[in-house]
Amino acid sequence: IEKVQVTFYTDPKAVEEQLKFAREVYEARDARVRGMRDEDVDEFYGCTLCQSFAPTNVCIITPQRYAACGAISWLDARASARINPSGPNFPIPKGECKDPDLGWYTGVDEAAKKYSMGEIEHINLYSLLDHPPCICGCFEAVAFYIPEVDGIGIVHRDFKGVAVNGLPFSTLADQTAGGRQVPGFNGISIEYMRSSRFFKPEGGWSR
Numbered sequence: 001i002e003k004v005q006v007t008f009y010t011d012p013k014a015v016e017e018q019l020k021f022a023r024e025v026y027e028a029r030d031a032r033v034r035g036m037r038d039e040d041v042d043e044f045y046g047c048t049l050c051q052s053f054a055p056t057n058v059c060i061i062t063p064q065r066y067a068a069c070g071a072i073s074w075l076d077a078r079a080s081a082r083i084n085p086s087g088p089n090f091p092i093p094k095g096e097c098k099d100p101d102l103g104w105y106t107g108v109d110e111a112a113k114k115y116s117m118g119e120i121e122h123i124n125l126y127s128l129l130d131h132p133p134c135i136c137g138c139f140e141a142v143a144f145y146i147p148e149v150d151g152i153g154i155v156h157r158d159f160k161g162v163a164v165n166g167l168p169f170s171t172l173a174d175q176t177a178g179g180r181q182v183p184g185f186n187g188i189s190i191e192y193m194r195s196s197r198f199f200k201p202e203g204g205w206s207r
Contacts (some may be wrong), residue, residue: 016087030191033073036063038125038197042094045077046111049088050136050179057136057179058115060092060108064127064197068139071187099190102127127201132186137151137177139187144172145197152199154188154207157179 001206030084035084038044047059047067061067063074072080072089080089095107103125112120117136124131127142141156146165155172157164176185198204 003094015160017117028078029073033063033066033191034142034194036074038062038064039100041095041111042072044092044094044105044108045074045081046090046092046115047072047077047088048090048115049140051088052150054136054177054179056116056119057119057134058112058114058138059122060106060125060133061089062103062125063168064192064195065133066189066191068135068187068189068192070132070140070191099124100131103197116179119179123181124201126197126199128186128199129183129202132181132183134179134181135176135187136179139173140189141187142169142176143186143188144176144182150207152202154193156190 009018014075044059047061048057050057050059061066061072061074061077066073067077077089078091080087081091092111093107094105095110096104096105098104104122105125108125109122112123112134120134122131123131123133125133129145139157142153143152144163144165146153153164155169157169157173158168172185173187176182176187192198199207
């Protein structure tokens with residue numbers, strides 16, 4: 001890339017037109033990954049972009065589990081890691097799959113321990129309750145366990161009211177974020193909700 005042009009749109013009508021175009025581009029990008037499965041690739045990817053404010057966070061990106069921010073797919077992370085090998089995205093050898101339902105991979109555990117400075121030792125990629133992925137604070141939504149009904153609730157970042165447990169997004173986000181691993185709370189992307197691995201150990205959408 002030799003030149004880049006940046007154009008600012010301030011007219012509301014023009015903004016709407018560009019927004020529609022951008023969403024079409026993102027949808028086409030997301031659709032490319034939807035047919036891929038985690039077992040079909042040799043490696044996953046990590047992202048430490050948010051360690052400036054969540055020092056122990058390492059986001060694990062797989063074909064069936066987007067980055068929690070929703071901005072980085074497995075294909076995006078692969079491209080980023082190849083373009084800039086010393087950047088925030090890097091390959092993670094899968095290692096041995098100890099449990100395909102939980103999403104327990106030895107390579108993921110090794111990467112989590114290394115990049116979280118020993119804070120996180122074990123991750124189950126698809127679980128909400130059993131060693132869920134650690135999360136920074138840029139997630140699109142928060143999934144949370146509701147003990148009263150033994151179910152799972154989800155609240156979107158843009159929702160201004162209170163969730164079914166009586167808490168607003170900001171409080172749930174504070175409970176979830178910071179690069180911590182909090183069983184029963186997990187920041188997720190909207191695209192992950194389309195995955196067949198979506199909280200599979202807990203029953204997925206049936207829960």
